[in-house]
Amino acid sequence: MPRNFWLQQAIWIAAALALTLALTVLVALPSGAPPFATLRILLMGGLGSMSKFGQVLTVFVPLLLCSMGLLIPFTARLWNIGIEGQIVLGAIFCTGAMMPVDQGGPAHIALALLAGMLGGALWALLAGLLKTHGRVHEIFSGLGLNFVAMGLAIWLIFGPWKRPGVASMSGTETLQPSLWLERIGSLAASWTALGLACAALALVAFLLVRTQWGLGLKAVGQNPKAARLFDLSPRLRMLQAFALCGALGGLAGAVQVLGVYHRLLPSISSGYGYTALLIGMMSGFRILPVPFICFFFAVLNVGSIQLPLQLNLDSSLSGVIQGLLVLSVFVTQGLRAYLTRRREER
Amino acid sequence: MIVLRDISKHYGRVRANDGISLTLEPGRIYALVGENGAGKSTLMRILAGHTVPDSGVIALRGEEHPGLTPAMAARLGVGMLYQDPLDFPALPVWENFRLSGPPRDRTQVVDRLGELSNHLGVCFLPDEPVAAMTVGERQLLELLRLLDLGATTLILDEPTTGITPEQKRDLFGLLSRLARQEGHTVILVTHKLSEALEMADAIFVMRQGRLEARLTPPYDSEELVRRMFGDTAAQSTDSALPEIGQSRRVTLADTVFAGPKYHLGPLNLSAAPGEIIGLAGLDGSGQELFLRGLCGLDRMAAGSLSLNNAAHARTHFKTLRRDGVHFVPADRMSQALFPDLSIRDHILLAFPEHAARLEEFHQSQCVERFDLRAHPDTPAKALSGGNQQRLLLSLIPDDAQLLLMEHPTRGLDAGSARQVWEHLRHRCAKGATLFFFSPDLDEVIEHSHRVLVFFDRALVADVPRNNASVEILGALMAGKKPEGTHAA
Numbered sequence: 085m086p087r088n089f090w091l092q093q094a095i096w097i098a099a100a101l102a103l104t105l106a107l108t109v110l111v112a113l114p115s116g117a118p119p120f121a122t123l124r125i126l127l128m129g130g131l132g133s134m135s136k137f138g139q140v141l142t143v144f145v146p147l148l149l150c151s152m153g154l155l156i157p158f159t160a161r162l163w164n165i166g167i168e169g170q171i172v173l174g175a176i177f178c179t180g181a182m183m184p185v186d187q188g189g190p191a192h193i194a195l196a197l198l199a200g201m202l203g204g205a206l207w208a209l210l211a212g213l214l215k216t217h218g219r220v221h222e223i224f225s226g227l228g229l230n231f232v233a234m235g236l237a238i239w240l241i242f243g244p245w246k247r248p249g250v251a252s253m254s255g256t257e258t259l260q261p262s263l264w265l266e267r268i269g270s271l272a273a274s275w276t277a278l279g280l281a282c283a284a285l286a287l288v289a290f291l292l293v294r295t296q297w298g299l300g301l302k303a304v305g306q307n308p309k310a311a312r313l314f315d316l317s318p319r320l321r322m323l324q325a326f327a328l329c330g331a332l333g334g335l336a337g338a339v340q341v342l343g344v345y346h347r348l349l350p351s352i353s354s355g356y357g358y359t360a361l362l363i364g365m366m367s368g369f370r371i372l373p374v375p376f377i378c379f380f381f382a383v384l385n386v387g388s389i390q391l392p393l394q395l396n397l398d399s400s401l402s403g404v405i406q407g408l409l410v411l412s413v414f415v416t417q418g419l420r421a422y423l424t425r426r427r428e429e430r
Numbered sequence: 431m432i433v434l435r436d437i438s439k440h441y442g443r444v445r446a447n448d449g450i451s452l453t454l455e456p457g458r459i460y461a462l463v464g465e466n467g468a469g470k471s472t473l474m475r476i477l478a479g480h481t482v483p484d485s486g487v488i489a490l491r492g493e494e495h496p497g498l499t500p501a502m503a504a505r506l507g508v509g510m511l512y513q514d515p516l517d518f519p520a521l522p523v524w525e526n527f528r529l530s531g532p533p534r535d536r537t538q539v540v541d542r543l544g545e546l547s548n549h550l551g552v553c554f555l556p557d558e559p560v561a562a563m564t565v566g567e568r569q570l571l572e573l574l575r576l577l578d579l580g581a582t583t584l585i586l587d588e589p590t591t592g593i594t595p596e597q598k599r600d601l602f603g604l605l606s607r608l609a610r611q612e613g614h615t616v617i618l619v620t621h622k623l624s625e626a627l628e629m630a631d632a633i634f635v636m637r638q639g640r641l642e643a644r645l646t647p648p649y650d651s652e653e654l655v656r657r658m659f660g661d662t663a664a665q666s667t668d669s670a671l672p673e674i675g676q677s678r679r680v681t682l683a684d685t686v687f688a689g690p691k692y693h694l695g696p697l698n699l700s701a702a703p704g705e706i707i708g709l710a711g712l713d714g715s716g717q718e719l720f721l722r723g724l725c726g727l728d729r730m731a732a733g734s735l736s737l738n739n740a741a742h743a744r745t746h747f748k749t750l751r752r753d754g755v756h757f758v759p760a761d762r763m764s765q766a767l768f769p770d771l772s773i774r775d776h777i778l779l780a781f782p783e784h785a786a787r788l789e790e791f792h793q794s795q796c797v798e799r800f801d802l803r804a805h806p807d808t809p810a811k812a813l814s815g816g817n818q819q820r821l822l823l824s825l826i827p828d829d830a831q832l833l834l835m836e837h838p839t840r841g842l843d844a845g846s847a848r849q850v851w852e853h854l855r856h857r858c859a860k861g862a863t864l865f866f867f868s869p870d871l872d873e874v875i876e877h878s879h880r881v882l883v884f885f886d887r888a889l890v891a892d893v894p895r896n897n898a899s900v901e902i903l904g905a906l907m908a909g910k911k912p913e914g915t916h917a918a
Contacts, residue, residue: 307768
């Protein structure tokens with residue numbers, strides 16, 4: 085039975101990939117892009133050399149942090165769409181905390197990471213409180229707070245934190261190199277960031293699968309009314325879930341500042357929060373597939389940089405392909421559920 | 431004439447209907463009785479076109495069909511009235527009435543509504559919102575709507591749940607007239623044997639997916655019970671009610687409970703250990719708020735509540751729960767259990783202190799005490815109604831002193847209901863106090879030391895056991911004051 089199960093699973097994933105391929109060809113043809121060359125460039129652009137692989141890892145880290153974070157509120161059936169803003173706030177808090185520092189060390193870096201987590205957690209709590217005490221749906225408040233966070237970042241960059249003399253979209257002044265995360269050899273990625281992402285994976289998996297707290301959170305998501313009768317404090321638990329997710333989002337923001345850009349940029353979140361939502365949906369909010377999908381999306385993301393260089397195509401095509409992939413997974417899942425139901429009815 | 435021939439329907443391994451053949455003649459009233467899960471609903475859904483049978487033939491008006499769609503069934507004159515009326519509470523009467531028929535303007539609809547109402551001796555205000563009507567009135571409106579669509583075969587699923595005895599009398603009178611004078615076929619799906627015995631020209635008994643018997647008058651009620659439940663016939667619990675203790679378990683003094691929509695009170699009453707107190711009232715009469723207020727889910731706006739002589743000026747759900755107050759809602763799936771979580775998870779959530787020896791605890795608590803034999807990994811939503819109730823009961827801590835239950839036997843067959851009551855009486859005999867609500871007055875009377883009657887969001891009477899009868903309680907529930915009772 086289990087062998088059969090895995091075989092089936094593999095067949096369905098293959099079906100989803102085939103459907104994506106077919107749809108990609110359909111989309112690519114009218115825009116004049118050779119579909120197979122496009123796909124090859126996307127993959128090779130991400131995995132073709134060690135330095136590209138390093139790039140992939142730098143994208144993989146925030147994606148994994150955010151998607152693992154999102155699994156926590158989703159266990160309580162909450163959609164923390166505000167993760168994008170929580171990344172930005174993490175970056176802002178991290179930058180703000182390190183502004184006065186001239187010469188840093190590991191302690192400062194740890195402090196900066198913690199500041200980022202705090203920023204993300206507070207921003208998430210805002211959406212959470214609106215949900216639990218203000219009856220505002222978390223999708224609306226999250227989306228609104230995303231815009232506010234973005235505005236806040238731009239205001240800081242052009243206002244109080246502008247570089248002496250120039251205020252531009254290129255961001256704040258660069259942090260002291262002693263505050264940068266150390267890189268792996270010549271690769272763009274850093275061990276610290278990778279370690280944090282893996283730790284987040286392990287922590288969230290343990291929390292959700294192994295602990296009484298995780299079970300309670302699942303119960304809250306299943307039926308908040310019954311959770312009240314079981315004395316599970318549903319509101320408190322929802323807020324905790326928001327805060328934890330926000331902290332991981334904020335950590336992703338801090339890693340972007342300390343490890344990648346070394347300053348605060350207006351687009352510091354790079355849309356990773358939304359991508360992480362897609363990853364969560366595609367995984368069906370199960371833990372096991374998440375790191376693999378994250379890696380795959382990171383490859384697509386980095387590979388897409390090659391599209392304008394080699395084929396004169398817009399790099400947004402990779403976004404289209406990611407979207408098609410998610411849709412294909414849903415279509416095949418729907419088809420599978422429909423077939424199972426029909427077989428059971430017979 | 432409707433003929434069902436050899437109808438079978440399987441769900442997985444469950445044979446919901448197993449080779450059922452029956453004939454329904456015009457101008458007759460039939461009762462379809464059976465325990466929960468006997469296959470009554472499936473059979474009626476097949477006749478109304480909502481389910482397609484695996485095999486068998488439905489012959490209607492000389493046409494033979496292997497299965498019907500809802501539209502075909504409606505065209506052939508089959509109309510079904512569901513237990514919860516399928517109407518739109520936000521819309522007024524006339525718009526509800528118009529929804530399913532041919533396109534008509536307001537005047538035409540109101541005229542047609544008036545014509546039908548007049549004919550059947552009922553009365554509706556076309557502009558009244560359906561939300562403001564009682565369940566009984568909404569049923570009548572649904573019935574009128576079906577007749578307007580040309581229904582000649584009327585299927586009524588448990589139509590007397592949630593309506594007063596008077597409304598029930600009116601409804602039955604109307605159904606009799608429809609059958610006797612107009613030649614309609616009426617099928618009454620019910621688990622209340624008294625209704626079947628009173629109304630039906632023939633009773634179909636279903637058991638475990640099969641048609642067990644077709645009984646005709648004169649009925650032998652013992653035979654009916656035996657056919658329904660098998661030879662180990664369901665006897666009502668004839669053990670005595672538990673002894674009432676001398677002390678006071680709970681006392682309300684000028685207590686006002688404030689719900690989201692209305693207030694209830696001031697209430698003054700007390701209950702002793704061992705006492706079982708039934709609550710009677712139509713939906714929304716105040717008994718819901720009474721139970722939710724007692725356990726602290728709804729606010730206590732004034733007065734005080736004493737539990738074991740310790741006064742609480744304010745009620746907190748957590749505190750009261752720790753002090754042994756336990757509330758069990760009627761709607762198990764939407765309010766009391768977690769649909770996708772397993773039995774094991776539920777136990778772990780309710781008794782975290784037993785996490786270390788969970789298997790053992792599950793065995794002793796669920797399997798041995800409550801005969802809950804489903805695998806511990808089964809999710810709650812996959813359990814039968816009876817097993818869901820067993821799970822809920824097994825989640826009540828042993829030291830619970832004040833049990834507040836909304837309809838403890840909702841949706842249970844007679845055998846499971848008996849088990850539930852044996853358990854509850856046992857708990858009360860050991861000193862627990864029980865407040866329970868049931869829409870079934872017979873059940874309330876059978877198990878209560880005294881009955882609190884609610885009407886129009888107020889406690890209107892406190893009736894001792896010797897005075898409680900269906901007539902008296904029914905009148906009080908409808909807002910009348912029969913003689914021989916005192917107001918609370």
